[in-house]
Amino acid sequence: MKRETHQFAKGMAFLAPWLIGFLIFTVAPIALSFYYSLCRFSLLQPPRFIGVRNYADLMHDGVFWQATGNTFYYTLMALPAALLVSLGLAMLLTVEVPGRAVWRTMIFMPSLAPIVASAMLWMWLFNARLGLINVLLGKIGIEGPPWLTNVHWALPALALMSLWGVGNAVVIYLAGLQDVPRELYEAAELDGAGIAGRVWHVTLPMLSPVIFFNLIMAIIGALQVFDVPYIMTNGGPAHATYFLSMYLYDNAFVYLQMGYASAMAWIMLLIVLALTGLAFLSSGRWVHYQGK
Amino acid sequence: MKHLLWRISLSLILASVLAFLALGPRPTSSAGKGRVRIEYWEKWTGLEGQQMQQIVDAFNDTVGKEKGIWVDLVSMSQIDRKTLISTAAGVPPDVAGLWDTQVLQFGSMDALEPLESYAKQYGLTPDRYKPVFYDGCKYHGRLCALPSTAWCVALLWNKEIFQQKAQKLREAGLDPDRPPRTIAELDKYAAAIDTWETGGGGGRHLSLTGFIPLEPGSFTNEYVYWFGGRVVDPTGTRLLFTTAPFFATYNWIRGYSHRLGKDSLAEFRSGFSSGATGLFDTPQNPFLVGWNAMEQQGPWIAAFIEHLKPSMNRWHVPPDQLRREQDFQQVRIGMTYAQVQALLGPGDPLAGSSGQSLHWPAGIKDVYVTFVDGRVSSKEARLIPARQRQQYCQWGAAPFPTAVPGLSNVTYAGMDVWVIPRTSRHKREAFEFIAFASRQAQIEKLSSLHCNLSPLAEESEQYLRNHPNPYVDVYEALAASPNALPLPPLSNWPQISDELGQVAERSYLLQGTTAQILANAQERAQRELNKALNVPENTNLDARAANAQ
Numbered sequence: 001m002k003r004e005t006h007q008f009a010k011g012m013a014f015l016a017p018w019l020i021g022f023l024i025f026t027v028a029p030i031a032l033s034f035y036y037s038l039c040r041f042s043l044l045q046p047p048r049f050i051g052v053r054n055y056a057d058l059m060h061d062g063v064f065w066q067a068t069g070n071t072f073y074y075t076l077m078a079l080p081a082a083l084l085v086s087l088g089l090a091m092l093l094t095v096e097v098p099g100r101a102v103w104r105t106m107i108f109m110p111s112l113a114p115i116v117a118s119a120m121l122w123m124w125l126f127n128a129r130l131g132l133i134n135v136l137l138g139k140i141g142i143e144g145p146p147w148l149t150n151v152h153w154a155l156p157a158l159a160l161m162s163l164w165g166v167g168n169a170v171v172i173y174l175a176g177l178q179d180v181p182r183e184l185y186e187a188a189e190l191d192g193a194g195i196a197g198r199v200w201h202v203t204l205p206m207l208s209p210v211i212f213f214n215l216i217m218a219i220i221g222a223l224q225v226f227d228v229p230y231i232m233t234n235g236g237p238a239h240a241t242y243f244l245s246m247y248l249y250d251n252a253f254v255y256l257q258m259g260y261a262s263a264m265a266w267i268m269l270l271i272v273l274a275l276t277g278l279a280f281l282s283s284g285r286w287v288h289y290q291g292k
Numbered sequence: 293m294k295h296l297l298w299r300i301s302l303s304l305i306l307a308s309v310l311a312f313l314a315l316g317p318r319p320t321s322s323a324g325k326g327r328v329r330i331e332y333w334e335k336w337t338g339l340e341g342q343q344m345q346q347i348v349d350a351f352n353d354t355v356g357k358e359k360g361i362w363v364d365l366v367s368m369s370q371i372d373r374k375t376l377i378s379t380a381a382g383v384p385p386d387v388a389g390l391w392d393t394q395v396l397q398f399g400s401m402d403a404l405e406p407l408e409s410y411a412k413q414y415g416l417t418p419d420r421y422k423p424v425f426y427d428g429c430k431y432h433g434r435l436c437a438l439p440s441t442a443w444c445v446a447l448l449w450n451k452e453i454f455q456q457k458a459q460k461l462r463e464a465g466l467d468p469d470r471p472p473r474t475i476a477e478l479d480k481y482a483a484a485i486d487t488w489e490t491g492g493g494g495g496r497h498l499s500l501t502g503f504i505p506l507e508p509g510s511f512t513n514e515y516v517y518w519f520g521g522r523v524v525d526p527t528g529t530r531l532l533f534t535t536a537p538f539f540a541t542y543n544w545i546r547g548y549s550h551r552l553g554k555d556s557l558a559e560f561r562s563g564f565s566s567g568a569t570g571l572f573d574t575p576q577n578p579f580l581v582g583w584n585a586m587e588q589q590g591p592w593i594a595a596f597i598e599h600l601k602p603s604m605n606r607w608h609v610p611p612d613q614l615r616r617e618q619d620f621q622q623v624r625i626g627m628t629y630a631q632v633q634a635l636l637g638p639g640d641p642l643a644g645s646s647g648q649s650l651h652w653p654a655g656i657k658d659v660y661v662t663f664v665d666g667r668v669s670s671k672e673a674r675l676i677p678a679r680q681r682q683q684y685c686q687w688g689a690a691p692f693p694t695a696v697p698g699l700s701n702v703t704y705a706g707m708d709v710w711v712i713p714r715t716s717r718h719k720r721e722a723f724e725f726i727a728f729a730s731r732q733a734q735i736e737k738l739s740s741l742h743c744n745l746s747p748l749a750e751e752s753e754q755y756l757r758n759h760p761n762p763y764v765d766v767y768e769a770l771a772a773s774p775n776a777l778p779l780p781p782l783s784n785w786p787q788i789s790d791e792l793g794q795v796a797e798r799s800y801l802l803q804g805t806t807a808q809i810l811a812n813a814q815e816r817a818q819r820e821l822n823k824a825l826n827v828p829e830n831t832n833l834d835a836r837a838a839n840a841q
Contacts, residue, residue, distance in 0.1 A: 010298065043380040044401040062816070129563030143495060146562035150555070151801060237558070238797040253373045255787045256397060 037262035047259065054263035064264065066239055067247040068271075070155060074243065075222040077159035082218050083211065086166040090173030091203070104174070111167030119231040122161045123148065126232075148233055151240040158229055158241055162222075169214045176210035177203070179290075208287040212279070219275050223268065244268055324352065324362025328721045333366050333375060334389035335708070336742075341367035343741040344389075351728045361721045363387075375713065379403050384713035386722040389440060392428050392707050392779055393786060399431025400783030400824070405712040405719055407435045407726075414727040422771050424705045425747035428778035437709035438726055439747035441739045443590040444705035444771040445511050446763070447471055447478075447692040451685070452607065453485060453500070453585040460484045471586070471688060475518065475544065475695040478503060478586070485585045486552065498552060498560040501578075503586040505545045506800050507561065508572040508579075511588055513792035514704040514777070516541045520696040523780035523788070524821075531788070531821060533795070533814035534807075540695060542799040542806045549800050557800070575600050579687075588692055594761035595743035597687065605762070607686035609655030612637075617654035620673060623661060627668045632661055656681045656762075674758075681762035689763035691770055701773035707747055745771050784824040791817040 012019070037054055039047035058064050093104050110118065125132050126147035134144030147157040184202045193201060204211070226245040229235060235242035248268065252261035336344050348365045356362055366385070368374055375388045379398075390398075398404050411417070416438060418426050424444075429437040449471040454461065458468035464484045472478040482502030489499040506512060516523065521537025524530065532538065549557055564578045573596050578584035580601045597604045606614055619635045632650075633639070639650030642660065649662040657673045675681065682688070691701050710726045712719055728734065732748055736755040739746045743760045745767055756764055770776060782788055795813045799806060821827075 042401055043376055044398065044403045062812075127563055128559050143491070146555075146559040149558040149562040236797060238801050238803060239794060250790070253376070254790075255784060256376070256401075 033262045033265060036259050037266050039259045040257075041259040041262075042256040043258050044256070050259070054260050055267075057260065058263055058267065063239065063242070063247060064244075067242050067244045070240070070242055071223060071225070071244045074155055074159055074225060075219070077156060078162040078222050078225075079215075079218050081159060081163060082166055082169065082222075083214060085163050086169035086214065087173055087207075087211070089166065090170045090177060091199070093170070093174060094177050104170075107170055108167035111165045115227050116231060118161075118164055119228050122164065123232055126157055126161075149237055151237050154233055154237060154240045158225075158232065161228060161232075162225075169218070172210055172214060173207065176207045180206040205288045206290070209289055212283050212287045215279055216276055219279065220272055223272050223275070324356075324364075327356065327360045327362040328718055330361060330363045330387060330718055330721050330725055331366065331385040332363050332387040332389070332722075332725065333368060333371055333385040335368070335371040335391070336389065337367045337369060340742055341365070343738065346741075347729050347734050347738055348725075350734070351725055355724065355728045359721075359724060361724055363725050379713045379715065382715055384715055386712065386716045386718045387725060388711050388713060390437070390709055390711055392437075392709055395429055395437045395709055395711065396431055396779070396781065396783045396785060398711065398713075399434065399436040403714050404431075404436040405714050405716065407438060407712065407723070410720075410723040410727075411435060411438065414723070414730075416727065416730055420749060421747050422705075422749050422776070423774075424771060424776040424778050425707050428705070428707060429709060431781075431783075437711045438730055439707040440710050440729065440735070441742050441744035442705065442707040442747040442771060443592065443744050444703040444767055444776055445588050445590050445692065446689045446703065446766055446770055448579060448587050448589050448593060449688050449690065450579065450582065450585045451688055453582065457485045457585075471690040472693045473691075474693045474697075478693045479544075479547070482548075482586070483551065496556070498556050499583070501552070501560065501584050503548075504557065504561065504584060505548055506796060507564065507584055507587055508577070508589070509796075510572065511704055512545075512796040513789050515545075515796075517704055517775075517777050518692055518694045518699075518702050519544070520694070520699055522777075523792075524782055528781050529821070529825060529827065531814055531818050533792075533810045533817065538810055539806055542795060542810065544695070545796060545799045546802060546806060549802050554800065554802050572596075573600075580604070589689075591745055591761045591764065591767045592743045594763070598760065604686040605681070606655055606684055608684045613653055613655040616652055616659070617657060617673075620652075620654060620659045620671070623668060623671050625668050625670070629663055629666055632668060636661075656684055675760065677757045678759050678762045678764050685762055689761075689766045691766070699775065701770055702775040703770040703773065703777070705771050705776045705778055708744075782821065782824075784820060787820050787824075788817050791820075 036047055038051060039049050040053075041047035089107055093100065093107065097103070113121075124130075128134055128144065128146035128149070131144075131147075133147070137144040145153045147153050180203060184206065185198055188198045188202050224245050225243055226249065229241045229243055230246060230249075233241040235246055244264065245268070248261050248264045251257045251264065332348065334341065334344055344367075345365055348363050351361075351363055371388065372390060372394050375384060375390060375394070376398075378384045395404070420426075421439065422442070425439040425442050429435055429439060454468045461468040461481065461484050464480055466472075466477070466481055466484060472481045485500065485502030486498065487500035488496045491497050501507075505515070514523075516537050519537040519541045521535060521541065522532055525532060552560075560583075563583070564576055572589075572593075575581070577596070577600070579587045579589070579593075580597065594605075606617075609617075616636050622635055623632055636652050636659070639652045639661065642649040642651050648664070649660060651658050651660045653676075654673070657675055660672045660674065661668055662670045692703065694700060694702050710729070712722045712726070716722055729738070732746075732750075732752065735748060736746050736752060740755060740759050745764070746755060749772070751768055756768070761767065779785055780788070791813050795809050798804060798809045803809070804812075
């Protein structure tokens with residue numbers, strides 16, 4: 001027993017630097033943010049406890065609901081698109097074609113580009129008068145919209161741009177695809193399955209844990225989107241691309257309403273938890289693990 | 293064995309930490325050793341930061357040396373947020389260079405050191421400053437900051453476009469040789485200049501606009517000033533969004549969407565850098581490109597014009613002088629007089645230089661070359677006086693038109709400020725630096741370098757003559773006008789300002805009627821203001837305002 005205690009102490013001693021950091025820089029701020037969400041707090045003055053007033057005010061805050069709606073709408077557009085495109089690209093990249101390594105590199109490279117540089121590039125691409133997208137659309141007789149200045153097109157434009165960063169997910173899918181046993185494809189082929197059948201009955205079930213992982217990461221990423229709209233549209237036009245994370249940031253650091261922003265952060269956390277929980281609950285039906 | 297490994301590991305870690313502490317990196321600069329070190333955070337980065345460093349260096353070499361003070365300038369972005377967090381953490385800088393918005397925000401939270409007694413001691417009295425800037429440094433009558441550089445906005449107009457559209461302007465009864473003076477005139481000028489083109493698909497597109505109220509969009513929330521209105525009542529407790537000047541302002545913005553079509557405007561604006569992001573300091577600025585004939589801008593635009601489209605400052609420069617300005621760049625130290633003459637032509641001797649120094653007119657500059665032993669020893673190009681430069685400009689600056697008869701020289705004036713956070717450790721030394729930087733010579737030097745205005749009531753002749761903005765006189769006169777108005781005195785102005793920004797966007801996008809948009813904004817913004825002022829709900833603001841008066 002004494003020996004075990006000694007071992008435990010040693011383990012804790014080695015763990016201590018991380019553990020102390022985790023407690024000070026993660027657990028304490030999370031706990032404090034919950035307390036602040038129940039206060040009026042401007043950072044420069046001591047927090048004043050006001051109960052659930054911030055949460056009640058949020059329920060009547062039109063901008064909060066608009067930002068929440070925008071966040072969900074964006075998630076609904078960007079999430080399936082990112083999953084489908086990244087999975088499709090990964091499958092295409094498994095095909096034996098000349099220069100396959102080059103194609104893989106090209107698809108992964110955009111995700112390495114700094115976000116500000118990517119955003120500036122896409123602002124040019126979306127430029128209604130001079131942008132490449134509208135110029136190409138014009139070549140086929142389609143008059144492109146003013147992507148970033150039209151209330152109806154700005155959000156879809158951002159969702160479209162989010163596909164630029166699917167390289168990471170593609171790499172993960174590629175790794176997953178390497179793990180699909182060849183014999184399963186051979187068996188399916190012997191059973192008369194065509195390409196679509198092999199994808200549907202072999203690839204997707206075998207890849208489902210990877211899809212599930214990417215889904216969770218994409219849900220969290222989409223709900224926290226901030227930098228791209230902050231740079232490209234600053235929330236406009238008329239709040240059409242104003243996301244929850246941007247409203248939270250403005251409240252915290254521009255309006256100095258740290259308590260209100262903390263309440264918003266907790267609601268955002270609950271939304272992420274709820275959606276992730278739903279994904280986990282549903283995973284029993286469609287996620288298949290090898291050997292189970 | 294395990295014990296030994298455990299001890300060796302711990303000893304190695306400990307030894308590494310000690311070695312790092314003993315031999316690790318150290319600050320290399322010993323400058324200012326033995327003096328009280330002042331940490332000065334400033335928002336200006338890049339070239340502007342370097343220009344501020346010149347003032348800091350001058351202080352460190354003179355007053356700082358004499359009084360044992362050393363100022364360390366730290367340039368940073370998002371200084372408002374960083375100052376906020378450091379102040380909250382109790383480790384603020386000794387001096388911070390903020391925006392005027394933060395004077396009210398931080399002042400309302402008692403986070404700034406009152407400066408009256410310091411200012412009085414150093415002779416920085418109210419009469420030394422233009423009223424709009426000194427008053428803007430106060431929160432509830434308490435001096436919380438002092439201005440560093442200042443600005444106000446004026447109407448820019450493109451003289452070349454006015455000439456190209458001269459016939460249409462004359463047909464509309466307008467004078468193409470001057471800018472509009474009233475809002476009604478501005479609208480007429482704009483309508484006469486607006487130009488449409490037919491696209492490849494047969495659709496009509498705007499190719500040139502006379503004026504767009506939301507372009508560049510930086511001062512939209514203060515447009516009401518030109519309509520004779522105010523954002524908040526004199527008590528500072530009730531917002532006035534539903535008053536007549538507000539209706540007039542936002543109906544005016546809607547008028548442009550009605551006339552040009554909101555979709556056409558959205559399409560046209562999406563080609564601008566400012567259309568989606570509000571950025572104006574890029575080559576996509578429609579005024580610089582020649583897509584928009586008039587816009588509202590501050591004095592700094594002259595620096596961007598010189599940098600991004602210098603031809604706009606040299607529109608009427610005679611071709612030979614324009615060539616000379618370019619050729620002057622080829623003059624090298626050591627060249628002979630004959631070589632220089634071949635490039636620039638025969639120069640005029642500089643008075644009192646005994647023929648050793650020559651100068652040539654080169655459009656907006658005079659170029660100077662000094663010879664020693666018949667060879668170039670130095671060369672310099674100096675701007676000609678600002679007023680003389682105006683004749684060469686493709687652009688002009690004038691007071692922004694007003695909608696109220698008899699109301700003139702209205703402008704919105706803002707500034708950069710120096711503050712001392714309440715918990716600063718070296719307040720007296722910090723103010724010593726602010727007092728030095730507030731000297732006329734320093735403040736005019738900084739204002740000129742930043743292409744901004746001097747907040748001081750009096751400007752030196754040299755400053756007005758050499759300022760990089762040819763229209764500095766127009767801007768300075770506007771800033772000194774009794775109709776120069778600062779930020780509304782609201783501690784939560786950033787929030788109210790965002791509300792007004794939405795009103796402008798919704799008006800331009802024709803989302804609802806002006807009355808609906810303003811009523812919604814009034815309700816939301818008033819609620820936020822009440823919160824900021826700790827006004828209990830259901831307070832009768834009318835009665836409160838009447839009592840206050």
